[in-house]
Amino acid sequence: MKLYIAEKPSLGRAIASALPKPHLKLDGCIKVGNGDVVTWCIGHILEQVEPEAYDPAFKKWQLEHLPISPSDWKLTPKSNTRKQFTVVKKLIKQADTIVHCGDPDREGQLLVDEVINHVGIKPSVKKTLQRCLISDLNTSAVKQSLSMLKPNSEFAPLSISALARSRADWLYGINMTRAYTLQGQKVGFQGVVSVGRVQTPILGLVVRRDLDIEQFTPVNFYDVLAYVQTDSKTVFSAKWKPSEACLPYCDSEGRVLNKALAENVVNRINQQPAIVKKVERKPKKQAAPLPYNLSSLQIDAAKRFGMSAKSVLDTCQSLYENHKLITYPRSDNRYLPMAHFHQALNIVDAISHSANLKRECSGANCSLKSKAWNDAKVGAHHAIIPTAMRRKGVLSKAEQHVYELVARQYLMQFYPSWQYIDGVIELDISGGVFITKARHTTTKGWKELLVSSILQKESNDTLPTVEVGQVLHCDKGELVEKQTQPPSPFTDATLLAAMTGISRYVTNPDIKKILKETDGLGTEATRANIIELLFKRQFLARQGKQIRSTLIGRGLITSLPESMTLPDMTAHWESMLDKISLKEQNYFDFMAPLQQSLLDLVGYARCNLPVGLKGLKQKNSNKFKASSKSVKKKYTKAKK
Structure with a gap:
């Protein structure tokens, strides 16, 4: 009998769905059509024993006992999962072959390994122990994972x-x-x-x-702005860049702390010529951000929706286990295996039916291959992405929010780069250096998928048309008084x-x-x-x-x-x-x-x-x- 040991019941059910029917649901396991059995842990079903298990004297907390350091470590079944441990133990003893199906991370590797080692298995079974890495609970994806088993011994260093x-x-x-x-x-x-x-x-x-x-003690600092007029009567502002001679009057970030110095600059530049010393317009582009790992998803969900890290994780688990709409959520990786690329059309189609993103899906070019697809950078698990499963049930508000974030980030991989021009004009006004900068978007690319509130915060200014050596006119200078802010x-x-x-x-x-x-x-x-x-x-x-x-x-x-x-x-x-x-x-x-x-x-x-x-x-x-x-x-x- 081949025994599959999953980390959780939801994963166990997903594995069984990919194995031959008919299925017989038993207490704590599922027997499949060919006689094999799928069982599961319920997270860690073993835990470290209490200190008093090593020495009864440790039951009372006393400084003279410290440090407590076991020489022979002991595990014990958790009281609330002891029944399931008994089921797993019995099946391990009966198995001829075992497939370790813990979650695809360091903790998941140890979780099942420690149960197998605690129960004990025959050398012949240990020699053939296999590992299955599953990150998508949909049946087709699970079948593919089951066809790609590896020797569990390859993952021993991860478990240790x-x-x-x-x-x-x-x-x-x-x-x-x-x-x-x-x-x-x-x-x-x-x-x-x-x-x-x-x-x-x-x-x-x-x-x-x-x-x-x-x-924190706030400190006043001073900027000087020059308002400059071009030949076409266009007015723009440029900010004073203090020279090295002014550094004794600046803080470590180059901010001017001496008001009299700033006032002197303002007085010197009023109604003075402004000579164009440098003009730069550099075309640039930026590729789409990578798909999410858990932390980056938690950060964005906190920014957008005020969700706590715990609520995001719980929501992800629900989307993964209950709805099967996203891949394994506890991932620390932001890259995708090349084998996933051919699934893009099906996943984008599923997104269009599962979220309010039809326009964004229609604009996706699934022939584009972003830097996210990189086998060399994929570890035991890959980035969090939507699955090819269409939504069937009703999602909670939190689930809708998180799914949409994951879906948008995935769709960005099929949009072109954001292209823009960074412009700089440097002026000489009465011997002082003044600089104005602007960024102008030429192609939105993946930024089309950003929500409107984020797009509105991004400036899209253009610089006036001027040439090096051209003499403009500074109408006036302005002193801008500011205060340093606490973190x-x-x-x-x-x-x-x-x-x-x-x-x-x-x-x-x-x-x-x-x-x-x-x-x-x-x-x-x-x-x-x-x-x-x-x-x-x-x-x-x-x-x-x-x-x-x-x-x-x-x-x-x-x-x-x-x-x-x-x-x-x-x-x-x-x-x-x-x-x-x-x-x-x-x-x-x-x-x-x-x-x-x-x-x-x-x-x-x-x-x-x-x-x-x-x-x-x-x-x-x-x-x-x-x-x-x-x-x-x-x-x-x-x-x-």
Whole structure:
């Protein structure tokens, strides 16, 4: 008997639909016509055991027990999915051949692998264990994936990398959460001080941004505009560019801080000739943006519709599992395999019947091949795109919004480049340099698909027709007084953008390079949940669309060693985890230094009380006493 093990019931049903009929639905599995069986996990049906499973003394939280570091790791079935685990276990024991059908990512690889390894299989079955990568739940796509099975052994490094991450997050979360919760009690904090390898640096981003805003002191700066008239009486404005001699009176961004200097320039240029020194008109073009991965989709949905990262992910899952209208949503990739190109006509047709995009579909040229189609840049999964399935049921408002975003981004691949002309005129007025710029669109191309509100924000100016050496006339100068502005508070969109582009917030060049080459803070699959957990733990709060740190959140960040609140450690981890997945480093080289760092961090916690949390209290903190079962549930969620 061949056994297919899916990650979720929805994927299991999709696999069964592509296998011979008739189907017999049994408890926790489906038997297909040729005698093979499809079963499924329900996400992670195994979890790390509680610390007290290693030593009963660990049931009571005490500093002298830390760090807790198992030498022989143990997993146990989750209580709410134990029944399904029993079904899967029995079928694994009966199977002659097994096909691993976990989601096509690092977590999906580990999720099924750990069940197979926990149950144990015969060497002969292990040798023939196969892997199926499915990113589209429609039957034709699933059939194609089932015809392209690979040896599961090829994905062992990916699984080991995920295992190392999972165990490291457990070690870090369990030990740091216990240490700071116990120390927090000494300063009167009531609640659980949840600390995580990813969540804490994210909180640090928000806290530092909020403090920058509160401590910001505005500074006046001054621009000078010259209003210049051409021979045809056309008037345009040009902005003064301070010379090197003026730099002592400017800030680091070249803004003039001395009002008298700016006023002097205004007085000098009134009713003076303006000599054209340079004229440039450069034709340029820009290809369509790539299709979405999850983070870029979450960012755009937050900007357009004010959706949280979690709501976008949940909506995507519904579109993928329930409606089968989009491909696998937890993707970190923005490219498409060449094999998908021939499906374009069918997908565009499906979009025209599933969204209010008939005009956009009719303008798509499916013979165009954008840079998105690139086999060399496609990993275990590809970009999120619509499927060839036409909408059958009714979509919720959120589903309509997200589907339309995905569909528009896909249709852009079949529109020509946006073409425009960037123009620059440089003038000499009384010895000063003045510059005017304009951008003029010549071909909208893929920008035809942008919504009107976005198009309206884009200028489409043209420069006056002038020639080098021509003498124009400056009617007057104008002093424009402005103020420096504090950074804006984070929103869902900007916080996600900061997490994916975390290298911008790092000064160490080596760490910055690592973060540029990795996914940033968190993964596509975890970012939404991590942000939501920070709200649940009362470290963050919403003020309209803004995300702000609470007193508890600030108290935690100001109490921790700086290294725990910065993304540097995560960058180092991700670099090593990527090397494990590429067979460039082994599991033990990653875990050994972690053990030592835990000793150092626990030692720091013992010697430094979290005074920033003094006297603070979490709501319902009476539920979170260190001796209660609820606290164990709370801190086991601190793995990330």
